Amino acid sequence: MTARIGVVTFPGSLDDRDTQRAIRLAGAEPVALWHKDKDLKQVDAVVLPGGFSYGDYLRAGAISRFSPVMETVIEQAKAGLPVLGICNGFQVLTEAHLLPGGMLGNDHLHFICKDQKLRVENAGTLWTSDYEQGQEISIPLKNMDGRYVADQYTLDKLEAEGRVAFRYLVRGEAADGYGNPNGSLNDIAGITNEAGNVVGLMPHPEHAVEPLIGSGRTDGLPFFTSILKKLVNA
Amino acid sequence: MSRTPLDTVEHAAATPDVELPWAELGLKKDEYERVVEILGRRPTGAELAMYSVMWSEHCSYKSSKVHLRQFGEKAPQSDALLVGIGENAGVVDVGQGYAVTFKVESHNHPSYVEPYQGAATGVGGIVRDIIAMGARPVAVVDPLRFGAPDHPDTKRVLPGVVAGIGGYGNCLGLPNIGGEVVFDACYQGNPLVNAGAIGVMRHEDIHLAKASGAGNKVILYGARTGGDGIGGASILASETFDDAKPSKRPAVQVGDPFQEKLLIECTLEAFAEKLVVGIQDLGAAGLSCATSELASNGSGGMRVTLDDVPLRDSTLSPEEILMSESQERMCAVVEPAKVDRFLEICEKWDVIATVIGEVTDGDRLEIYWHGGKIVDVDPRTVAHEGPVYERPYARPSWQDELQADDANKLPRPGTSEELKDQVLKLVASPNQASKKWITSQYDHFVQGNTVLAQPEDSGMIRIDEETGLGVAIATDGNGRYAKLDPYAGAQLALSEAYRNVATTGAKPLAVSDCLNFGSPEDPAVMWQFAEAIRGLADACQQLGTPVTGGNVSLYNQTGEVAIHPTPVVAVLGVIDDVARRTPVAFQEEGQLLYLLGDTREEFGGSAWSQVVHDHLGGLPPKVDLERERLLAEILISASRDGMIDSAHDLSDGGLIQAVVESALLGGKGARLVVPDGLDAFTLLFSESAGRAVVAVPRSEELRFNDMCGARGLPVTRIGVVDGDSVELQGEFALSLEELRTAHEETIPALLA
Numbered sequence: 001m002t003a004r005i006g007v008v009t010f011p012g013s014l015d016d017r018d019t020q021r022a023i024r025l026a027g028a029e030p031v032a033l034w035h036k037d038k039d040l041k042q043v044d045a046v047v048l049p050g051g052f053s054y055g056d057y058l059r060a061g062a063i064s065r066f067s068p069v070m071e072t073v074i075e076q077a078k079a080g081l082p083v084l085g086i087c088n089g090f091q092v093l094t095e096a097h098l099l100p101g102g103m104l105g106n107d108h109l110h111f112i113c114k115d116q117k118l119r120v121e122n123a124g125t126l127w128t129s130d131y132e133q134g135q136e137i138s139i140p141l142k143n144m145d146g147r148y149v150a151d152q153y154t155l156d157k158l159e160a161e162g163r164v165a166f167r168y169l170v171r172g173e174a175a176d177g178y179g180n181p182n183g184s185l186n187d188i189a190g191i192t193n194e195a196g197n198v199v200g201l202m203p204h205p206e207h208a209v210e211p212l213i214g215s216g217r218t219d220g221l222p223f224f225t226s227i228l229k230k231l232v233n234a
Numbered sequence: 235m236s237r238t239p240l241d242t243v244e245h246a247a248a249t250p251d252v253e254l255p256w257a258e259l260g261l262k263k264d265e266y267e268r269v270v271e272i273l274g275r276r277p278t279g280a281e282l283a284m285y286s287v288m289w290s291e292h293c294s295y296k297s298s299k300v301h302l303r304q305f306g307e308k309a310p311q312s313d314a315l316l317v318g319i320g321e322n323a324g325v326v327d328v329g330q331g332y333a334v335t336f337k338v339e340s341h342n343h344p345s346y347v348e349p350y351q352g353a354a355t356g357v358g359g360i361v362r363d364i365i366a367m368g369a370r371p372v373a374v375v376d377p378l379r380f381g382a383p384d385h386p387d388t389k390r391v392l393p394g395v396v397a398g399i400g401g402y403g404n405c406l407g408l409p410n411i412g413g414e415v416v417f418d419a420c421y422q423g424n425p426l427v428n429a430g431a432i433g434v435m436r437h438e439d440i441h442l443a444k445a446s447g448a449g450n451k452v453i454l455y456g457a458r459t460g461g462d463g464i465g466g467a468s469i470l471a472s473e474t475f476d477d478a479k480p481s482k483r484p485a486v487q488v489g490d491p492f493q494e495k496l497l498i499e500c501t502l503e504a505f506a507e508k509l510v511v512g513i514q515d516l517g518a519a520g521l522s523c524a525t526s527e528l529a530s531n532g533s534g535g536m537r538v539t540l541d542d543v544p545l546r547d548s549t550l551s552p553e554e555i556l557m558s559e560s561q562e563r564m565c566a567v568v569e570p571a572k573v574d575r576f577l578e579i580c581e582k583w584d585v586i587a588t589v590i591g592e593v594t595d596g597d598r599l600e601i602y603w604h605g606g607k608i609v610d611v612d613p614r615t616v617a618h619e620g621p622v623y624e625r626p627y628a629r630p631s632w633q634d635e636l637q638a639d640d641a642n643k644l645p646r647p648g649t650s651e652e653l654k655d656q657v658l659k660l661v662a663s664p665n666q667a668s669k670k671w672i673t674s675q676y677d678h679f680v681q682g683n684t685v686l687a688q689p690e691d692s693g694m695i696r697i698d699e700e701t702g703l704g705v706a707i708a709t710d711g712n713g714r715y716a717k718l719d720p721y722a723g724a725q726l727a728l729s730e731a732y733r734n735v736a737t738t739g740a741k742p743l744a745v746s747d748c749l750n751f752g753s754p755e756d757p758a759v760m761w762q763f764a765e766a767i768r769g770l771a772d773a774c775q776q777l778g779t780p781v782t783g784g785n786v787s788l789y790n791q792t793g794e795v796a797i798h799p800t801p802v803v804a805v806l807g808v809i810d811d812v813a814r815r816t817p818v819a820f821q822e823e824g825q826l827l828y829l830l831g832d833t834r835e836e837f838g839g840s841a842w843s844q845v846v847h848d849h850l851g852g853l854p855p856k857v858d859l860e861r862e863r864l865l866a867e868i869l870i871s872a873s874r875d876g877m878i879d880s881a882h883d884l885s886d887g888g889l890i891q892a893v894v895e896s897a898l899l900g901g902k903g904a905r906l907v908v909p910d911g912l913d914a915f916t917l918l919f920s921e922s923a924g925r926a927v928v929a930v931p932r933s934e935e936l937r938f939n940d941m942c943g944a945r946g947l948p949v950t951r952i953g954v955v956d957g958d959s960v961e962l963q964g965e966f967a968l969s970l971e972e973l974r975t976a977h978e979e980t981i982p983a984l985l986a
Contacts, residue, residue, distance in 0.1 A: 055491065112675070
């Protein structure tokens with residue numbers, strides 16, 4: 001029996017079907033979850049996908065965080081349910097206070113879509129264990145509000161506890177995907193909670209799972225194989 | 235308009251002498267008289283509103299209709315065409331039970347007035363056309379043209395347009411996979427913002443815009459109706475701009491992409507449950523258009539209660555409600571037994587849906603307001619029987635002089651150093667420079683099916699994960715060529731888009747076009763228009779690619795000065811397995827570079843003549859459609875059989891532009907030699923049509939040459955993929971770093 005991984009569709013979610021495909025390609029069973037439904041259908045893990053839920057009106061993720069489904073997600077995440085937030089999903093996780101800090105508009109004020117070089121800074125979470133610690137990967141990034149910010153205390157704490165999961169690689173040619181793409185503090189691309197079951201990041205691993213499609217790389221697949229192995233071997 | 239007492243049909247009949255503001259609404263005197271003749275009385279205010287918007291140039295195609303007929307009359311026999319011109323968008327059979335719908339439209343005038351919203355709602359409108367056919371939208375493309383790159387207003391218009399396209403399209407979850415960005419001073423006051431979209435469905439899911447079955451309910455769903463965009467089609471898109479008139483900002487609509495995303499999902503869910511008999515989106519002319527088109531395409535009449543339309547502004551008059559172009563609205567015709575389920579789906583997606591009327595067994599479109607009948611018309615007279623003009627046209631007096639000003643006689647580079655400088659200048663020129671600053675503001679990954687996106691020759695989308703079936707689309711147009719010869723210019727636009735699709739390995743199937751021209755009231759412009767259509771229709775016939783639909787945008791001129799005639803052509807192609815696609819980027823060092831086709835001294839309208847001499851004159855490159863067909867067959871076969879690893883079509887900028895792009899994208903240089911019979915300058919800069927450059931692995935060299943030889947396609951070895959510079963032996967070498975700086979820094983320097 002394989003793992004069942006839920007993907008929440010909020011109104012305005014865009015990468016929900018793409019995330020389901022990535023889960024399927026990794027060998028797990030994707031389960032569609034609906035934002036108005038508190039029932040998580042007994043899934044083993046949940047992904048909050050990218051998009052512009054509620055049009056990003058008010059503030060990215062601010063309205064979705066109050067969707068009925070999030071009540072259950074928040075409650076169960078605190079009890080250890082693995083949750084991954086990608087892009088808009090990451091924004092929802094910070095709004096829900098499952099992860100600290102928040103996202104502001106990109107420092108250059110434009111939407112940015114590119115292949116982005118990242119370093120895996122914490123290969124010890126439930127979602128990153130199939131990576132090597134320090135591994136450099138390339139994953140598509142696309143957002144308007146991707147600038148990670150937090151107060152100094154929180155940043156220090158994240159760094160001290162090794163909870164920065166992914167960092168933008170800044171040394172190298174911009175044409176090759178290097179650089180801090182949005183002004184994120186400490187070049188932070190993604191973080192984890194203390195327990196390592198909740199991870200959020202701005203880049204899109206679900207768009208790097210097939211050699212032919214999108215970026216033409218499969219650097220994003222280990223997200224989904226990591227969690228699958230944890231769940232199946234659990 | 236007078237609203238006391240309510241201007242009902244009865245009231246209109248009883249008060250024949252009331253003066254109506256037909257001229258302010260854009261109708262000519264004889265057009266108004268025709269309305270009176272049709273109705274046998276003066277129109278009510280509401281009827282006048284409907285006729286005025288539906289008979290506008292934008293909605294009625296009154297100046298272009300007589301020419302556009304050629305697309306039907308000369309349409310080639312094609313088994314692929316499932317739905318042709320006249321519906322919201324054409325539909326093409328791409329095999330394996332799939333159908334693809336695609337179309338290109340213009341949103342030029344609104345985008346000049348308010349760049350962000352103008353461009354955003356352009357995307358919204360074309361996407362609703364695609365949904366209205368029953369398809370899930372899968373990609374968008376945006377052919378754009380702006381004024382001089384260093385003009386201050388370009389810095390207002392371009393970033394706004396790009397942000398609007400991104401802001402709307404990204405939020406809908408549609409990958410932006412292609413298009414063009416062209417600068418020319420002729421577009422200064424008239425930027426061209428064309429928007430294209432592709433949708434995919436199964437054959438059995440095709441839906442049409444018609445209201446059939448008496449008793450069926452008419453449901454308006456989506457956004458509430460507000461006061462935005464009133465008269466957008468009649469005023470904005472159908473007249474030239476005139477500084478003396480007050481600001482037209484209120485006539486531009488405001489978009490809400492979030493609402494449109496919900497509209498997509500709830501419409502597709504309703505289609506999946508077979509709840510919809512007929513459907514129409516609300517775009518230009520809003521409810522006037524949707525009700526009259528649905529009713530006139532169906533079997534009966536329609537009765538609508540305007541009081542039931544959900545409003546954003548309760549003070550709107552019935553005339554305004556009928557003319558409003560509020561975005562993100564659709565109209566569906568649903569059987570009574572299925573209405574509840576339809577409304578339930580809308581509720582699930584938080585989309586407002588309201589029954590506003592029903593299909594009747596009569597033949598009239600009747601609209602009620604506060605209990606009174608304010609519209610009683612034959613819907614066909616509104617939607618389809620508008621005025622038709624045979625506008626006078628004449629070859630402009632300056633055409634001969636322009637063609638006599640031969641670009642082939644311009645001074646050419648005399649030394650290797652000069653040649654090298656001109657290469658650098660060309661690849662750094664705004665039109666030839668990398669557009670990454672623009673395209674990186676568009677999401678091209680979403681939906682997870684993008685195989686190729688700009689700057690590839692065509693955008694390519696996988697439509698079946700199991701079989702790898704995919705479609706490709708390319709849009710092209712060259713206003714400079716068309717200015718020199720509109721007949722040839724239109725054919726060259728088709729040739730290039732056709733070639734671009736084939737270069738990526740896909741078989742060209744069908745065409746959509748967006749015809750951007752100046753004022754039809756100018757005989758010279760009308761001649762350009764007539765010639766371009768004749769050229770395009772003839773070429774489509776010869777290449778076997780029918781025109782499935784499109785759009786005409788006239789009045790793109792400021793005062794007496796019209797834009798270059800700019801027919802933009804989109805070609806849709808199909809590829810059996812996207813794994814076989816051919817990219818632009820050089821893949822491996824050591825691969826052999828071959829030039830396919832004939833290279834002649836053809837510099838009229840070329841990028842070289844523009845960049846080096848700021849010149850436009852002479853004749854555009856010669857059109858050879860049979861050669862295009864042969865080249866396409868070779869490129870498709872070579873892709874299918876794995877004989878080439880990269881390919882790039884040659885068009886503006888010629889061979890050197892293509893080689894530099896392939897080198898920079900692949901991060902691998904090239905060593906070139908001038909083949910016998912050509913000089914270095916002509917090799918690098920000529921824009922002869924019907925050509926491509928391909929990289930062939932050494933193991934495939936023999937097989938590839940044999941294939942070209944057997945089919946009679948000229949093939950010339952011109953070099954090898956190698957090193958970290960682009961070198962022309964005996965002339966110059968430019969490092970990739972130097973080329974990258976030149977090619978990639980121009981646009982950010984101008985706009986960022």
